[in-house]
Amino acid sequence: MQSIISKGKNVKEAITLGLELLNVGSKDVNVEIIQQESKGMFGIGARKAIVKLTVLAQQNDSVSVVNAVDVLEETLTREEKHQQPQMDPGTTLTQEKHEGKVWVKAGRLYCKSSPTQFPTVTLGKGVTLLKNGEPVAGPTVVLSEHDLYKIVLKEDKQETKWHVKMDQLKLKVILQVEPGYQMTRQIPDYAPDEHITLEAEEVKQVVNTLSYGDVMVQLENLRVKQGFIQDNILKAIAATVPSEFEIAVGTRAKDGKDGWFELKVDVDTKKGLQEDDDGKVDFREVQTIPTVQKGQVIAVIHPPIPGEPGVTVTNEPLPPKQTYPVELKLGRGVMVVDDKVVALESGRPKVEQRGQLVRISILEKLFHPKDVDLESGNLRFMGDIEIFGNVKEHMRVEADGDVLVHAAVNFATITSKSAIIVKKTVNSSELSAGKHNILVAECGHMLGILHEQLQQMNAIINDLLKSAAFKHTDISQRGLQPLIKLLLEKRFKSIIPLSKQYVDVVLKGKDYFESDDWREIAVTLKQIFLSLSQQMITLERLKELSERSKRLHEWSKIPVEPEAYITLHSVQNSHLYSSGDITIIGQGCVNTKVHAGGRLNIEGIVRGGEIYGKLGVAINEVGSEMGTRTIVSVPQDQTIRIKKVMEGTILKIGTMKYTINETCYHISAYLNRDGEIAFN
Amino acid sequence: MLQYSTTQEDSHLTVTFDGDFDIEATELIQDTIKPMLSDYSIVTINLSKVPFVDSSGMGLLIDLVRSMESSATVVRIAEVREEVFEVFELLQLPEILGEGTFV
Structure with a gap:
């Protein structure tokens, strides 16, 4: 019962x-x-x-008594706890085995209650149970054999995701693809149990729906026309894991090479006077000056090699960087035959290079066998000068080439565009080598600042012209003068002193500038900012001035090869000025102002004066016991090296100053990271 | 063409300009206004009816303010329209004439 x-x-x-x-x-x-x-x-x-x-x-x-094993209907059957005795014992056993249990066969759920036990199931991921057609809230469900249950399995589906992107330069197209999938679930058979957890078996099938047509349409939308990599497109369509494919590439432009200048002769003068192992100076060394003969080929000019243009994937051309030929400035004594520079006379070839600009000439040499004095007069020469005597009081020597003085220089002025060498003492004189280079650097620097100011001025004028309340009437009548006058009043008041300074420097150094550009800018600056000229000033003119200033400024920053230099034995009460190195190989330097655009090397003693080396300073001994003021300076990125430095000497690195308070040996001073002077 | 009207209160004169402050106002400013203002100790220039300026006009204004200041007259520029003031600011007129000039 x-x-x-x-x-x-x-x-x-x-x-x-x-x-x-x-x-x-x-x-x-x-x-x-x-x-x-x-x-x-x-x-x-x-x-x-x-x-x-x-x-x-x-x-x-x-x-109704039903043999549970045979049940295939969706209905749960109920069983009697105690079977009729006529039922066959095997069946009875099976029935007893199933009581209070649940089982799954061929995807269907069966259960059988018992008086003491209701079977339960826990629903796993993706498994839903319908009870009489209604979903049952899980996860654990108590089953009753009087209800109708159905297992429903969830099927997951993910669409294929893909994306085509082009880089900014239009040189590369990348296809990213993440293939979709179809997730099917199957419920395995479960043996009868009081409780079972219905875990579905998941079968994931990758479905990449990306088609060749899809990709091509997208490429067309991006206007990609060439450089396709068909193989990779096919690989992307067949991809089974998320991946990236390069499906089109353009060609980068290949940069060419600027024209260059190949020297066929040695033009390097032995640089200065060198001490030998015994500490003696061999002055003969300096006379090994290279020479060429008439008709000799000095150099070969190579034309620029143009680059190759590239093309983007959208079939737009990518031009290569422009290449420039060598710009040749021929001086005297040379001519160009085909692609060669040939000497027309014998002498020393002088070659000076700044970027693509090459100046070349044959320098004659003037031999002056005696002193330069009132009898000989001042010496001015387009080539090298070699003086076997002294340069005497108040005399001038000016040369385009090197100046070599075998004796001393007293109360005189020597100017050279390349090197000055003096074998004996220089006293109370002014020596300047490569001054044109320094002028170019100085003026170029000013033009850099002017260019920035002019650029800003142009921008403000453009803003004003766009202002709603600003009338253009007087500009069409009188040009920009009234407006410029207003702008100079406050906003750009530094332009006037800067222009004045530039004009002054160019005027003073007019003989040193080889190009007219510098002078022309000075004239324009005068007209626009420094005078009351009635000439109409247009925005175009301002722009042109700004651009021209920029070009010259940039050109002035290109280093010159070879640089000028000064080498001498010893010096006192003088001014030395070189755009390149200065070397003093004798006793030293007393009360002298020294400015070296390159390195400054002093083998002897420095007593008094101010010395500066743009590329660093190395000195044997500095200072005096008498406490004469001595200043040694370098820019902030350079080092001062001194073997012996005495009390009272001032070291300047950048804007920082340090006064030595007791005699030190073997110092090396520099600016540390905190911007303070440090010693090694 | 620029026109003007004045109102007086003791030694304080207010000049209200009406029209564009431009190159065409040169004569009016130089020949009429400038001599007229030098007798007052406080002058207010009202620009509420000035919709446009040009560079010559602003030059005239600076010149006018400076000449009055040199004769110890206190000058104020009042009621500048916003778009006109933008132009003044681009040229840094407030800095040129002193921040206190604009009220």
Whole structure:
């Protein structure tokens, strides 16, 4: 006899639930109340009603008995707890085995209640259970054999994602593809158990829906016309894992080479006077000056090699960087035959190079066998000068080439565009080598600042012209003068002193500038900013001035090869000025102002004066016991090296100053990271 | 063409300009306004009815303010329209004439 224990809030509910589970009417059972419900006090001690329902014997016939193993319908069958004795014992065993259990076969869920046990299932990922057509909230469900259950398995699907992108230069197209997938689930068979967890077996199948046509349409949208890599497009279509493919590439422009200048002769003068191992100076060395003969080829000019243009994937040409030929400035004594520079006379070839600009000439040499004095007069020569005597009081020597003085220089002025060498003492004189280079550097620097100011001025004028409340009437009548006058009033008031300074420097050094550009800029600056000229000033003119200033400024920054230099034995009470190195190889330098655009080397002693080396300073001994003021300076990125430095000497690096307070040996001073002077 | 009207209160004169402050105003400013203002100790230049300026006009204004300041007259420029003031600022007129000039 089948009987069950049922619980409910009250007896009625317990009976109803029990009848429902047994699927019988109230007349077919015998009800035994085991426990009455009790509400307790404030819910404490509350008890549920418990009843025992026993199916009456005659009911057995009307209950269908089904062999559970054969059940394939969706209906859950109920079984009798005690089978009729005529049933075959095997079946009975199986039936007993399934009681209170749940199992899965061929994707269907079966269960069988027992009076003491309801089977339960836990739903795994992607598994939904329908109870009588309605989804059941999981994860754990109590099953009753009177309900209709169905397992529903979720199928996941992900579309293929892809993206085509082109780089900014239009040289590369990348296809990113993330193939989609289809996830199918199957529920395996589960043996009967009181509780099972329904875990579906997942089968993931990659589905890449990207087609060749899709890619081509996208490429067309991006206007990609050439450089396709078909192989990679095919690989992308067949991709099974997220990946990136380069599907089109352009060609970069290949830069060419500027024209160059190939020297066929040695033009390097032995640089200065060198001490030999015994500490003696061999003055003969300096006379090994290279010479060429008439008709000799000095150099070959190579034309620029143009680059090759590239092309973008959208079939736009990419021009290569422009290449420039050598710009040749021929001086005297040379001519160009085809691509060669040939000497027309014998002498020393002088070659000076600044970027693409090459100046070449043959320098004659003037031999002056005696002193330069009132009898000989001042010496001015386009080539080299070699003086075997002294340069005497108030005399001048000027040369385009080197100046070599075998004796001393007293109260005189020597100017050279390349080198000055003096074998004996220089006293109370002014020596300047490569002054044109320094002037170019100085003026170029000013033009750099002017260019920036002019550029800003142009920008402001453009802004003004766009202003709603600004009338252009007077500009068409009188040009930009009234406006420039206003701008110079405050906003650009530094332009006027700067222009004045530039004009002055160019005027003073007019003989040193080889190109007219410098002078022309001075004239324009005067007209626009420094005078009340009636000439109409247009915006175009301002722009042109700005551009021209920029070009010259940039040109002035290109180093000159070879640089000028000064080498001498010893010097006192003088001024030395060189755009390149200065070397003093004798006793030293007393009360002298020295400016070297390159390195400054002093083998002897420095007593008094100010010395500066743009590329660093190296000195044997500095200072004096008498405390004469001596200043040694270098720019902030350079080092001062001194073997012995005496008390009171001032070292300047950049804008920092340091006064030596006791005699030191072997110092090397530089600016550390904090911008302070440090010593090694 | 620039026109003007004046209102007086003791030694304080207010000149209200009406029209474009431009090159065509040169004569008016130099020959009429400048001599007229030198007798007052405080002058307010009202620009509320000036919609446009040009560079010559601004030159005239600077010149006018400076000449009055040299004769110890206190000058104020009042009610400058926003778009005109933008032009003044581009040229740094407030700095040229002194920040206190514009009220």
